[in-house]
Each structure stands twice: as structure tokens, then as C-alpha cells.
Amino acid sequence: xxxxQLHRQLKEKNIKFLFTDYYDTIVHRHVHPxxxxxxxxxxxxxxxxxxxxxxxxxxxxxxxxxxxxKKLKKEDVEIPYKTLQNEISKRLIxxxxxxxxxxxxxxxxxxxxxVRAESSVQYLNEAVVNTLKYFKSNGGKIYLISDFYGSxxxxxxxxxxxxxxxxxxxxxSSAELEKSKHKGTIYQPIMSELSINPNEAIMIGDNESxxxxxxxKNGLNAYNLPHKKYxxxxxxxxxxxxxxxxxxxxxxxxxTCHKKSAIPYTEYIIFYHVFIERIYEVAHKKNLKNLFFLxxxxxYLKKLFDSYQDYAKIDxxxxxxxxxxxxxxxxxxxxxxxxxxxxxxxxxxxxxxxLSLDDFLVAVNCPESLRKQIFIELNIEGxxxxxxxxxxxxxxxxxxxxxxxxxxxxxxxxxxNAFKAYIQSFNADIENEGISLVDIGWGGTxxxxxxxxxxxxxxxxxxxxxxxxxxxxxxKTKRYGLISSVMPYTDYSDAILMANQQLYEQFSAADxxxxxxxxxxxxxxxxxxxxxxxKWLYENHISSHxxxxxxxxxxxxxxxxxxxxDQDMMQEVISKLALRIGLFQTNRKLKFLETLSKGFYxxxxxxxxxxxxxxxxxxxxxxELVSFLMTPEKYFRYLVKIKPVLYKKNKLLxxxxxxxxxxxxxxxxxYLRFKFLNRFFLLKYNIFK
Numbered sequence: 178x179x180x181x182q183l184h185r186q187l188k189e190k191n192i193k194f195l196f197t198d199y200y201d202t203i204v205h206r207h208v209h210p211x212x213x214x215x216x217x218x219x220x221x222x223x224x225x226x227x228x229x230x231x232x233x234x235x236x237x238x239x240x241x242x243x244x245x246x247k248k249l250k251k252e253d254v255e256i257p258y259k260t261l262q263n264e265i266s267k268r269l270i271x272x273x274x275x276x277x278x279x280x281x282x283x284x285x286x287x288x289x290x291x292v293r294a295e296s297s298v299q300y301l302n303e304a305v306v307n308t309l310k311y312f313k314s315n316g317g318k319i320y321l322i323s324d325f326y327g328s329x330x331x332x333x334x335x336x337x338x339x340x341x342x343x344x345x346x347x348x349x350s351s352a353e354l355e356k357s358k359h360k361g362t363i364y365q366p367i368m369s370e371l372s373i374n375p376n377e378a379i380m381i382g383d384n385e386s387x388x389x390x391x392x393x394k395n396g397l398n399a400y401n402l403p404h405k406k407y408x409x410x411x412x413x414x415x416x417x418x419x420x421x422x423x424x425x426x427x428x429x430x431x432x433t434c435h436k437k438s439a440i441p442y443t444e445y446i447i448f449y450h451v452f453i454e455r456i457y458e459v460a461h462k463k464n465l466k467n468l469f470f471l472x473x474x475x476x477y478l479k480k481l482f483d484s485y486q487d488y489a490k491i492d493x494x495x496x497x498x499x500x501x502x503x504x505x506x507x508x509x510x511x512x513x514x515x516x517x518x519x520x521x522x523x524x525x526x527x528x529x530x531x532l533s534l535d536d537f538l539v540a541v542n543c544p545e546s547l548r549k550q551i552f553i554e555l556n557i558e559g560x561x562x563x564x565x566x567x568x569x570x571x572x573x574x575x576x577x578x579x580x581x582x583x584x585x586x587x588x589x590x591x592x593x594n595a596f597k598a599y600i601q602s603f604n605a606d607i608e609n610e611g612i613s614l615v616d617i618g619w620g621g622t623x624x625x626x627x628x629x630x631x632x633x634x635x636x637x638x639x640x641x642x643x644x645x646x647x648x649x650x651x652x653k654t655k656r657y658g659l660i661s662s663v664m665p666y667t668d669y670s671d672a673i674l675m676a677n678q679q680l681y682e683q684f685s686a687a688d689x690x691x692x693x694x695x696x697x698x699x700x701x702x703x704x705x706x707x708x709x710x711x712k713w714l715y716e717n718h719i720s721s722h723x724x725x726x727x728x729x730x731x732x733x734x735x736x737x738x739x740x741x742x743d744q745d746m747m748q749e750v751i752s753k754l755a756l757r758i759g760l761f762q763t764n765r766k767l768k769f770l771e772t773l774s775k776g777f778y779x780x781x782x783x784x785x786x787x788x789x790x791x792x793x794x795x796x797x798x799x800x801e802l803v804s805f806l807m808t809p810e811k812y813f814r815y816l817v818k819i820k821p822v823l824y825k826k827n828k829l830l831x832x833x834x835x836x837x838x839x840x841x842x843x844x845x846x847x848y849l850r851f852k853f854l855n856r857f858f859l860l861k862y863n864i865f866k
Contacts (some may be wrong), residue, residue: 214293226462361391383812387647441769446726473687509626512596514589532566535559595695599702620646670752670809759817
């Protein structure tokens with residue numbers, strides 16, 4: 178933009194005071210002006226956990242403005258900012274979106290969110306800013322005059338955000354003065370206040386009527402910047418849709434992760450990022466003060482959450498404290514053990530019905546030397562597998578054995594006391610707040626163990642990436658799957674997104690070993706062991722994989738900030754992405770999966786290494802085929818395993834499997850069920866969901 182003519186006027190007319198517009202003069206927006214208020218609505222909902230849609234809150238703000246225009250007989254930009262805030266609050270209170278007690282929180286956050294929404298889509302007009310800097314450096318005074326819905330302090334924050342606050346000697350907002358450039362009523366009060374000779378002042382801006390003609394009518398010099406192209410741009414920005422924008426961002430991430438230079442499967446950051454976003458929103462909705470991220474996947478999840486919160490938070494006073502709680506199924510068993518005659522060993526008996534005595538003793542951390550003595554006293558081969566172990570005479574005998582009983586009682590008390598001290602070290606008010614856990618999932622074994630530990634007195638709530646089992650949910654042990662869930666029922670996207678559960682765990686592995694037990698003598702109360710295969714895998718593959726995903730997470734923070742999507746829209750987009758990721762696995766990916774398998778081990782029993790796949794049991798092939806053709810999503814968790822299994826046996830065959838045809842069928846099936854059959858049949862009530 179050439180501003181030579183403006184520079185000539187400033188010199189020839191000996192201008193000492195420069196009045197400047199803000200929008201499409203000093204800054205431009207990437208979006209339509211009204212879209213900024215939709216971003217405001219999105220951020221208010223996120224920060225306050227409001228039970229309302231983005232569009233509903235946006236329309237409430239719009240309608241409040243229209244109402245006040247009629248009531249006050251003012252232009253929209255002349256309505257006092259506080260008056261607008263109070264009107265919106267009244268409507269939200271009436272609709273029971275917020276309570277009267279929450280009104281102050283809503284209003285206190287209002288301006289900060291407006292600043293965040295505006296600053297996220299603004300960029301400087303460098304040519305005009307450079308002109309202002311030149312004018313200022315030569316002794317001129319600069320005043321901002323804008324027809325704007327916000328307060329003077331809102332403008333100050335925006336100018337500080339852009340690093341140009343010091344350029345201005347004064348700031349005037351139409352909403353603050355209740356007068357506007359549009360009516361031409363704002364100029365005389367400002368000139369009177371500043372005792373300015375209008376011949377020594379100039380108004381610059383892009384609106385011919387407000388910034389040029391009305392300024393001239395008030396005796397000012399004026400300079401009109403180009404305006405038509407910005408009007409056209411705003412009209413263009415009024416088209417498009419949020420879903421398209423969302424898909425574009427996520428598809429770009431997906432494509433980036435498929436480049437040869439990318440580490441395989443780094444696109445999983447999309448699912449982690451959405452999970453973290455949903456935890457953040459749920460935590461604010463439920464007013465949670467503390468979140469406990471369970472090891473070991475929780476180490477990376479906590480890193481992502483802390484990053485998300487640092488970026489997203491607007492009110493420092495609402496910051497959620499995050500804690501990393503080292504625990505495992507094995508350690509959870511130790512600290513929650515009851516007296517031997519009362520302990521049901523629920524997890525062990527469900528997962529390992531057939532055990533050797535050695536397996537059982539290892540599961541309760543019994544030392545090797547003591548195990549050998551017990552084998553001798555019971556006259557049994559410790560490594561012999563016993564069917565129905567927990568109902569067997571061997572189990573009854575070992576519970577009566579004095580060596581075992583003495584060890585068991587001392588062990589469980591020490592572990593219990595150490596874990597209690599460990600929890601207290603986090604300085605969280607769990608007695609009043611309960612305990613909120615965050616983990617990958619899938620059922621809540623450790624959640625149940627912690628609940629048992631506190632004798633069912635403290636509520637323990639689980640927030641999981643995926644919820645695959647529900648056990649016996651109690652009012653104090655509620656749990657939620659934020660990406661996929663069997664609760665309250667499994668729908669189409671749940672079935673797609675809960676496949677490949679082991680990969681969610683692998684990609685969020687920690688840099689330390691598994692927690693085996695708790696001790697008051699141990700550093701940070703935990704006793705750990707890092708399996709050599711797992712340590713090698715983390716150091717050589719997972720660490721760099723996580724670093725690459727974290728960079729993509731940072732990109733998602735910025736690129737998703739100004740897109741007004743809701744979580745239903747997000748769920749639809751990520752489930753389609755999960756379908757592509759699961760079916761289209763290249764040789765590079767399959768080779769990477771083989772490497773991952775070498776570091777995957779179970780942390781109960783003797784730590785068996787390797788990812789194992791259980792094929793479905795097919796009793797009636799024809800019935801299963803018909804079922805697949807009707808509801809293929811129910812079989813997706815098996816389909817994603819086909820290529821990895823074949824790759825180990827025959828790499829050529831794995832390549833030749835026509836997964837693209839399967840992908841096309843999924844699309845056809847979904848369209849037929851949800852777009853076509855939905856209109857004419859009631860099949861969704863007895864077949865489809």
C-alpha cells in the first residue's frame with residue numbers, strides 16, 4: 178500500500194495530531210467481523226463449561242445487541258460495554274445456563290475472552306503502522322478513535338498484544354463515549370477534551386462516510402484509505418463452513434504425517450489432542466481443581482494437557498493443578514490388598530483364571546527366596562499351571578501357610594501406608610473434591626483399586642481416552658470415555674475409535690519403568706523396574722515419536738483456535754480419519770508395528786513381551802458375513818489387525834489385501850444407513866445405531 182499522498186499531507190498541512198481508525202486501518206482480520214463473536218462464544222463455553230452451543234450463545238449476544246439498540250435508541254457501537262454484558266447475563270440466567278452466583282465470573286471473563294477472540298484473527302497493516310511510527314518519531318501525537326463494541330481497556334489489551342500500545346497518546350471507543358464516527362458525534366467531544374485546533378489534526382481510516390466525510394464536517398483534515406477490497410474480502414469470508422475448515426486442518430496434519438520424512442503413526446496426535454481438549458472442557462464444566470494423570474501413559478498426556486492449558490487458559494485463577502500419579506495394575510494390587518481371607522483378587526481372577534503358584538506369588542511381590550521356601554513347605558512345583566487357581570486346594574493351602582501369611586500381612590500394611598503418604602504429598606483436598614483420574618483407559622482397574630483403598634469413602638472419577646469395560650460402576654466411581662466409550666451405549670464412531678487400543682498406550686509410553694510397589698523408604702514413595710526391551714524401545718523410537726507428535730500438537734493449538742467446531746462435528750471427522758489410519762497401513766507402518774511389539778509387555782505376572790492379537794471366534798461364517806455387511810464398524814477392530822498379522826507371515830500378501838475396497842464399502846454402508854434408510858425405515862431401532 179502506497180501512503181505517499183498521506184505523508185505529503187502530513188508535511189504540507191503541518192499536522193500535529195493524527196486520529197486513526199483501528200479495523201482495516203491499523204489491523205485486518207482473517208475472518209468476517211461477526212465470526213469473531215462466534216469465536217468469543219466458543220471460548221466462553223470452553224472456559225466456563227457452559228451447557229450451550231456456540232451458535233446459541235452467539236445468537237444470544239446478537240439478539241441482546243438488537244434489543245439494546247431499540248431500548249437505548251443508539252447505534253450498536255454506541256451501546257456501553259457493561260450494559261451489553263449485563264443484558265447477555267440476564268438472558269443466560271433466565272435460561273438457567275448460568276446461575277446468579279456465576280454472573281460475576283461470566284462478566285469478569287467477558288472482556289478477556291473478547292481480547293483473545295479478536296487477537297487470534299488480527300494481523301497488523303504494516304504500512305500504516307510504519308507511517309504512525311514515523312509520525313510519532315517526529316513529535317506528532319496519535320489518538321485511536323474507533324466505532325467499536327468494546328471498552329477502552331479492551332483496546333489497550335489489543336494494542337499491547339500487537340506491541341504498538343506506546344504509539345498512542347489516547348484511546349477513544351464509541352461504546353465508551355456512547356457516541357460514534359458513524360453519526361459524526363464523536364469528534365467534537367474529543368477535540369474539546371484535547372483542546373485541539375482541527376486544522377492541525379487529520380483523521381485516517383477506511384470508511385469514507387465515518388472516517389472521511391464526517392471528519393471533514395467537523396473541521397478536520399481527513400485521508401481515506403482503500404476500502405472496497407476489504408468489503409469484498411469480508412463478503413467472501415462470510416461464506417464457507419466450520420466443518421470444511423476443521424477437515425482441512427486435520428487432513429493437512431494427516432498428510433504431513435504420511436510424508437517419508439515423518440515417523441509412522443504420528444497422526445495419532447489428533448486423537449490425543451482431542452482427548453486433552455475434552456478433558457479441559459469437562460474439567461471446567463465440573464469445576465475440577467486437580468487432575469491426577471496415571472502412569473505411565475499419563476506422563477505424556479500430562480505434558481499435552483499442561484501445554485494445552487498454558488495456551489488456552491484465559492483466567493489464571495481457574496488454572497487446574499495437574500499431578501502425575503505413578504501406579505500400575507501390579508502396584509494397585511499391592512497397596513489395596515485386604516486381609517488374606519477377605520481379599521477377592523478380583524483383577525487376577527478375572528484376567529488369569531489359570532495360574533501357577535509362582536505366578537500368584539510374583540503378583541503379590543513375594544521375594545524369590547521366600548517363594549522357594551513356600552514351594553518346599555507345600556510340596557508343590559511352583560511353575561505348574563493350575564486350572565481355576567483361585568478355587569483350587571493349592572490356593573487354600575497357601576493362604577494358610579505361615580511363611581506366606583507373615584509376609585503378606587507385613588507387605589500389604591507397608592504398601593498401604595506408603596501409598597497413603599504418596600497421595601498426601603500432592604497436597605490436594607481429596608476429602609472434599611474427590612479424586613479425578615486421567616488415563617488412556619480401558620476399564621478402570623486402577624480407579625477401582627484407589628476407590629477400594631479409601632474404603633469407598635472418597636469419590637474416584639475416571640476420565641479415559643477410551644472406555645471399553647465398565648465393571649460395577651457406583652455413584653462414587655463414575656467413568657467416562659471421552660474419545661470412545663461403551664457408555665451409555667456404543668455407537669458407530671465409538672466402534673471405529675476404540676480399535677487399536679494398544680497403539681494408544683504404546684505411543685504415550687513413559688521414560689521410566691513400571692511401578693511395582695510403594696515404600697516409605699523409596700524416593701518419591703515408588704519402587705520401579707524398567708523392562709530392558711521397553712527402555713530400549715522408548716529411547717530409540719517412542720521418545721522421538723512423541724517429540725514429533727508434540728510439535729504437531731502445538732500446530733493444532735494455533736490452527737484450531739479460530740474454528741468454531743463442536744464436539745459432534747469433531748467426532749465425525751476423527752472417526753473417518755481413524756478409519757483411514759486403520760485400513761491404510763504402509764510397509765513402513767507395519768515394520769514400525771513390529772518394532773513396537775518388541776517393547777510391549779504385560780506388567781502383571783512374568784512380563785510377557787509382545788503385542789498379541791486374538792482373532793474372532795466364527796461359529797457361523799454366513800451369519801458373520803451378513804452381520805459384517807450390515808454393521809461393518811463392529812468388525813473394524815479385527816480389520817485393523819489383518820495387515821499386521823499377515824505382515825509377519827507373508828509381506829507380499831499383506832500388501833495385496835484390497836483395503837481400499839473395504840474403505841469404500843464402509844463409506845457406502847454409512848451413507849446407505851444414515852442418509853438413505855434413515856428416511857424410510859426404522860432399522861436403526863433394531864439393527865443400526
